[in-house]
Amino acid sequence: METNTKIAIIGCGNLGLSIVNGLLGSKGFDGKNLTVTKRHPESLFYLQSQGVRVLADNKEAVRDADLVIMGVKPYNIVPILQEIRPFLVKEKVVIASLAAGVTIATLKNELDPGTTIFRVMPNIAADIKESITCICGENFSPESEDLVKAIFNSVGISITIEEHLMEAATVLGACGTAFVLRFMRAMTQGGIQIGFDAKTANKIVNQTVKGAAELIIQKGIHPEAAIDKVTTPKGSTIKGLNEMEHHGFSSAMVRGVVASYEDIKK
Known part of the structure; x- marks a missing residue:
C-alpha cells in the first residue's frame, strides 16, 4: 500500500472501525492519511491522537481522498453518494462499497462515468484481523486492485471474485x-x-x-x-x-x- 494514499471511511461503524485498526497497525501507514466520518463522531475522537481526522461532514471527508470506503447501510448508499459526488475531486478516485446487495450498476448510476468501483464483503472477524474479504470491481487497474486488497489484507485475507458470486x-x-x-x-x-x-x-x-x-x-x-x-x-x-x-x-x-x-x- 502506498504510504501517501488518502483514505476516507464514510459511516465508520463497527466494521469501519475494524478497518481503521487494521490500517493503523499496518507497517508504514500514517494515521494522518485517514479520515473517518460518523453522524455522531464523538465516540471516534480518541483516534485523533493517532493522527486520524474524525468528522461528521461526509463532503469534507472526501475532498482529498484517493480511496473512499462506503461503510453506510445499503438504504443510505444512494443518497450519500449523491451528497459526496461533487466533492470527489481526485482524478482517479476509487470507491469501495461495503453495502451488502448493492450492485456495481447501482453505484455507477450515482458516480461519474469511468469511476473505479469495488464491492467488498468482509466479515465480523475483521475485528481480530481474521476476515475473509471477497472483492469485485469495475474500471479498475492492477494498481487500484492491489490497493484495495492491501487494505483488506490488513484485517485478514482477501480474494477477487466475479460480481455474480457476491451474494454467495x-x-x-x-x-x-x-x-x-x-x-x-x-x-x-x-x-x-x-x-x-x-x-x-x-x-x-x-x-x-x-x-x-x-x-x-x-x-x-x-x-x-x-x-x-x-x-x-x-x-x-x-x-x-x-x-x-x-x-x-x-x-x-x-x-x-x-x-x-x-x-x-x-
Whole structure:
C-alpha cells in the first residue's frame, strides 16, 4: 500500500472501525492519511491522537481522498453518494462499497462515468484481523486492485471474485460465521451432557475448531482427507459421524446455506 494514499471511511461503524485498526497497525501507514466520518463522531475522537481526522461532514471527508470506503447501510448508499459526488475531486478516485446487495450498476448510476468501483464483503472477524474479504470491481487497474486488497489484507485475507458470486460470498463468508458459531454452541452443549462444565467444554471446542481450521489451511488438504486421519475402523469417531449423518447433519448445513442464498437473492 502506498504510504501517501488518502483514505476516507464514510459511516465508520463497527466494521469501519475494524478497518481503521487494521490500517493503523499496518507497517508504514500514517494515521494522518485517514479520515473517518460518523453522524455522531464523538465516540471516534480518541483516534485523533493517532493522527486520524474524525468528522461528521461526509463532503469534507472526501475532498482529498484517493480511496473512499462506503461503510453506510445499503438504504443510505444512494443518497450519500449523491451528497459526496461533487466533492470527489481526485482524478482517479476509487470507491469501495461495503453495502451488502448493492450492485456495481447501482453505484455507477450515482458516480461519474469511468469511476473505479469495488464491492467488498468482509466479515465480523475483521475485528481480530481474521476476515475473509471477497472483492469485485469495475474500471479498475492492477494498481487500484492491489490497493484495495492491501487494505483488506490488513484485517485478514482477501480474494477477487466475479460480481455474480457476491451474494454467495455473503452467505459463505458472513452468514457462514453464524453457522460455524451455532455448530460450536451445539458441540459445547454435547460436551456439557457428557460431563464437562460449560467453561471447560467451551474452551475445548474453541481450540478444537481453531486447530481444525489451521490444519486445513496450513496443510492445504481437503477436510475429508483430515477426517480420514481421525477415523479408525470400528472407532468412536466414525460412529459419531455416522450418527450425525443419519440425522441429516451435512444435508441440514447445505440446506441452510442454500436457504440463506435464496433469501439474499430476492
